[in-house]
Amino acid sequence: MEDSATEAGQGGPALELRGVAKRYGPVTALSGVDLEVAPGEILGLLGRNGAGKTTLMSVVAGLLRPDAGRVRVLGRDPVREPREARRRLGLAPQELGVYPPLTVRQNLTFFAELAGLRGRAASRRVEEVAEPLGLTGLLDRRAGRLSGGEQRRVHTGMALVHRPALLLLDEPTAGVDVGTREQLLELVRAMAAGGTAICYSTHYLPEVETLGGSVAMLHDGRVVARGDVKELVRRSGDSGIELTFSGSPPQLALPWPVVRDGRVLRLTVEQPHLVVERVMGALGAAAGELTNLRIAQPSLESVFLRVTGRRYDSEGTDGTDGTDGGEGAR
Numbered sequence: 001m002e003d004s005a006t007e008a009g010q011g012g013p014a015l016e017l018r019g020v021a022k023r024y025g026p027v028t029a030l031s032g033v034d035l036e037v038a039p040g041e042i043l044g045l046l047g048r049n050g051a052g053k054t055t056l057m058s059v060v061a062g063l064l065r066p067d068a069g070r071v072r073v074l075g076r077d078p079v080r081e082p083r084e085a086r087r088r089l090g091l092a093p094q095e096l097g098v099y100p101p102l103t104v105r106q107n108l109t110f111f112a113e114l115a116g117l118r119g120r121a122a123s124r125r126v127e128e129v130a131e132p133l134g135l136t137g138l139l140d141r142r143a144g145r146l147s148g149g150e151q152r153r154v155h156t157g158m159a160l161v162h163r164p165a166l167l168l169l170d171e172p173t174a175g176v177d178v179g180t181r182e183q184l185l186e187l188v189r190a191m192a193a194g195g196t197a198i199c200y201s202t203h204y205l206p207e208v209e210t211l212g213g214s215v216a217m218l219h220d221g222r223v224v225a226r227g228d229v230k231e232l233v234r235r236s237g238d239s240g241i242e243l244t245f246s247g248s249p250p251q252l253a254l255p256w257p258v259v260r261d262g263r264v265l266r267l268t269v270e271q272p273h274l275v276v277e278r279v280m281g282a283l284g285a286a287a288g289e290l291t292n293l294r295i296a297q298p299s300l301e302s303v304f305l306r307v308t309g310r311r312y313d314s315e316g317t318d319g320t321d322g323t324d325g326g327e328g329a330r
C-alpha cells in the first residue's frame, strides 16, 4: 500500500472545497463553503449545534452528495472517484462505530484488512496504532466491555489504521476524561507532524487553542472565519468584562460597546482590568444583583462572538442571541 501521507506532500491541498452547498429539504446545512486544508495542517472545525460540521465531513467522506460545488480529497472527487477518495481519508464519526462482540484487535484488524493489509503486515499495523492510543493492554478485550473513553480511542484507531492523508475527526473528545483527551490530542499532533491533514470538530475551544493549528468557524452553513488560531485571536479577539446579574441587567452609562445577553452584560474594552472600578461605580444599586464579574481576554471564544454575534458555549446550545438591543450594541 502506498503511504498516502507522503503522497499528500506532493504539492496541492489535502482537502479542497469550492462553493459547496447542501440542503436537507427546506434546511440549508451548507451554503457556498470554500475551504482548503494543507498537508500536515490541523484544522479545528468550529460551530454551534446545527452549524453544518457533520454535514461538511459527510460530504468530504463521500457519504453525502453536495447539491453544488466541488470537493477534492488529495485531488480526488469523492462523488466521481469514491474508492480513490475514500482510500486517502479516515473518518471517525461522532457516533461510536466499534463492533461490541469483537475484541479491540479484531476491530482494528478488520479495518486494516479492508485497507488491503494481510497477515504480519496487518498485525504490525494494529500494534502500531494501538500504542499511541493506549490500547496495547486492551487489544484482547471485547470492545463492548470497554469504557466509553476506551471505545472512543478504538473508534479513532479504526479511522487511521490505513494511514490516511486526511483524517476527519467529528468530536473525538466528546465525553472522554482528561487522560484520554490528552492522548487523542497528542496523537493528532504526531500525525500532523508526519504530514497528515486533520480536520477536527469540537465544542471545546480551549482544546483548539492548545492544538494551536488553524480554525474554520461555521455559522448557519457558511465559513465566517478562517485562519491561524493565534493570528485570528490577535486580529479579531476582543477583550472585555462580563457581568452576570441575578435579575435583568441594568442600563449602564459607559463609553464602551455593551451587548445584553439574558442576565449577562458583555462590555468590549481594551485592558479591562484598568476599568473594573469605573464599571462597578456605574452599576450603582444594581451592584447588589451582580452575581459574577469575569475579565475576558482575547480568545477563540471572543472571536466567535464577534463574527457571529453568538456565544460559543461548551455545549453550543445556550440559545441566547447576544444582540437583543442592549445599549450601544454592536
Ligand SMILES: Nc1ncnc2c1ncn2[C@@H]1O[C@H](COP(=O)(O)OP(=O)(O)OP(=O)(O)O)[C@@H](O)[C@H]1O
Pocket: 024, 027, 028, 029, 047, 048, 049, 050, 051, 052, 053, 054, 055, 056, 316
Ligand atoms: N438528515 C438530516 N435531515 C434533515 N436535516 C438535517 C439532517 N442532518 C442534519 N440536518 C440539519 O442540517 C443542519 C446542519 O446539521 P449538522 O449535523 O451538519 O450540524 P453540526 O454542526 O454537525 O451540529 P452538531 O454540533 O450538533 O453535531 C442542522 O440544521 C440540522 O438540523
